[in-house]
């Protein structure tokens with residue numbers, strides 16, 4: 129690339145998209161999604177549960193609290209499982225209903241929407257914004273622009289603060305913020321996340337979807353001719369043209385599209401849906417809403433732009449199938465994953481046992497005729513309450529621990545190291561390597577784990 | 593299914609490259625950090641290092657994340673460079 133070439137492309141004006149405000153069924157749905165999702169995001173860290181934060185990924189202590197559950201690094205499998213379920217859900221909904229995710233739930237969309245609200249509130253409607261940007265700097269312009277920046281930056285900081293609040297107790301964080309005692313890493317992550325939100329939702333907006341998002345590029349692999357898409361009914365709309373409300377378009381040789389360009393003005397990605405399905409379309413349905421308003425004003429039937437599928441659209445097929453092999457397969461995979469997940473998480477034993485053999489000696493002979501093996505047990509209480517645990521050994525006749533019947537108290541989240549001496553009478557031993565079981569159970573008998581381990585002895589032939 | 597792609601003469605190309613490298617590598621680094629630190633406790637890792645120094649877990653996680661990100665950025669950028677057509681044409685003209 130030649131130098132000036134770079135310069136040109138680097139500074140080439142990217143045209144700012146000013147989405148026009150719109151009202152309608154889908155816009156209300158989108159507003160609802162924004163309020164619910166962002167409400168959850170901003171409020172969740174403040175909810176208390178059993179005297180602690182309900183959702184807290186306590187990284188320093190290496191445990192995750194999610195309402196009544198506590199997860200440890202050992203439970204990582206659940207997290208990966210959850211991620212797989214999330215990915216499958218995305219495939220499934222995409223195959224059925226297209227880019228629902230993009231239009232209603234993607235953080236990029238949701239935060240952009242919120243930033244646009246603030247922008248409108250401080251700079252006015254689409255036309256006022258365009259005029260403001262074109263006008264020379266006046267006191268008025270300065271005031272509006274700085275109000276917007278102030279709102280955006282405060283929101284971004286609050287967003288970053290909330291983000292860190294998922295990883296460190298949020299009330300503590302709040303009081304540290306108010307007294308200017310935040311630690312360096314907290315400040316850093318608040319700024320990092322805040323800055324990313326500000327940049328993505330304030331400035332990059334549709335460019336994130338167009339140039340950065342991998343999902344936007346994968347969608348065509350998940351789409352088929354029966355997937356819900358948003359599309360313009362060209363057969364009905366063309367030839368487009370302006371006309372008076374009183375004129376019957378048929379006499380003028382016109383279709384139903386009045387060429388008001390409203391659908392282009394409301395589009396957050398700045399495309400013209402009438403050109404056909406484009407990968408920039410995030411399926412936000414704003415163009416449906418606005419076009420329906422126009423149709424209503426003209427007294428034409430609604431849905432010139434509408435949710436449809438390619439098969440319905442090409443009149444040859446006329447209808448489309450919801451139940452097709454791809455959907456059924458996705459659905460069953462999803463079903464299996466979700467039931468498996470729920471089953472295993474509900475039956476999770478909040479107790480883990482690791483057995484390590486003592487490395488120094490394979491076995492010892494004690495009291496003349498007893499063989500002793502030494503183990504190191506790691507007991508982990510993964511429950512939210514402290515428990516007393518008792519230890520049992522089994523698997524050989526007369527097997528017992530030298531510690532007698534013992535009961536160990538383990539605090540919630542604690543790992544308890546317990547050296548265990550296991551003894552067996554020499555006469556009952558038939559081979560040099562035996563399998564025994566070590567069982568740990570809480571005194572209230574609620575949680576039990578049993579792990580096998582090896583019990584070593586001298587070869588019986590040598591001493592009989 | 594055919595999706596039209598009427599991309600982008602107007603988008604600043606270098607910004608496009610930068611964001612196309614940064615974002616996927618960011619996602620990959622997130623996953624790598626999660627998996628890595630779920631398996632290894634930074635405190636234990638620090639203990640077995642030949643180079644002794646202490647670091648709080650928070651810093652260790654942050655540092656780990658950025659190291660991963662650096663690595664994935666490197667890999668993504670190399671892919672980008674390999675895919676850029678201009679450079680080789682330019683060279684072959686000169687030699």
Ligand code: SF4
Pocket residue numbers: 229230231234235236237336337338341342343344410
């Ligand atoms: S294209 Fe990507 S970033 Fe944009 S809304 Fe869809 S998933 Fe989100």
Ligand code: SF4
Pocket residue numbers: 358391394395396397398399400401408409410411412413414415416
């Ligand atoms: S074309 Fe319509 S549905 Fe697609 S992004 Fe634009 S306004 Fe939203």
